[in-house]
Amino acid sequence: MSETIEQKCIAKGVKLTDQRKIIAKVMSEANDHPNVDELYNRVSKIDSKISIATVYRTVKLFEESGILTKHEFKGGKARYEELNESHHDHLIDVKSGEIIEFVDEEIEKLQKKVAEKYGYDLVDHKLELYGVKKKS
């Protein structure tokens, strides 16, 4: 827990309103990958007057400021997660929807290699694994 979202906002010169502070707090404390609806629900419990438009505007702003990242997993709404130093990819349980974060250095390296092979510099990537729990 190196730095809160609020601190990141200050560092990046993002104006901190009461609403943004609440959204920042909720996202900082979230251990999952909420979509805007879920985020709105959590935020509403703290301040019921915050509008969903503000939530949309704020996650977009935070994303553009490099504070949150957006995931568009298969067939669902966009989900958000705090962006921090440690990059990771996602393994999604197709039955339960559970999301596991993982890192695999070797895959990372190979991706860069593939991009290079085609004459590209890798600027971003998305790797999602969809699986079912093993019986055994």
Place this chain on the structure above:
Amino acid sequence: MSETIEQKCIAKGVKLTDQRKIIAKVMSEANDHPNVDELYNRVSKIDSKISIATVYRTVKLFEESGILTKHEFKGGKARYEELNESHHDHLIDVKSGEIIEFVDEEIEKLQKKVAEKYGYDLVDHKLELYGVKKKS
């Protein structure tokens, strides 16, 4: 070009209407990854009376029948592509939108290994690389 989409429909017991034949033909001949709008435009040139609802219904049906796959690349509309024996992933030029298909057996293997490490059987995956063309 082993088998046309029309042939796949017959093989899978999907009823072939005139509209579906046209959509099948357009997708069979497409070398890119059209979204529903683009597909609707191409299809309309052959039969202007086909409705966009039919295009939506048909791509969904074809997807469920394992004839097409749907891609939801960053920040865009869903794109479709014919599904054939050879699996591949995508490298997307973030400047031009150009899409390059690639296969990397080693990455495939590592993905399966990661899933297994967490106790999962891999049922699907999504790998997208976003890059910019190198200057050199």
Place this chain on the structure above:
DNA sequence: GTAGATGCAAAGTATTTGCGACAAG
């Protein structure tokens, strides 16, 4: 002949935006 497909327009979702009121720096 009958189940399923189509066209149309209306209804859903998810998200964005115009605007007057309001608040942060």
Place this chain on the structure above:
DNA sequence: CTTGTCGCAAATACTTTGCATCTAC
């Protein structure tokens, strides 16, 4: 103060659906 933000409701973009008609098998 002034610029940017908020809440609201209306607008947009994409996709789905109800229904009466039509068509493949």
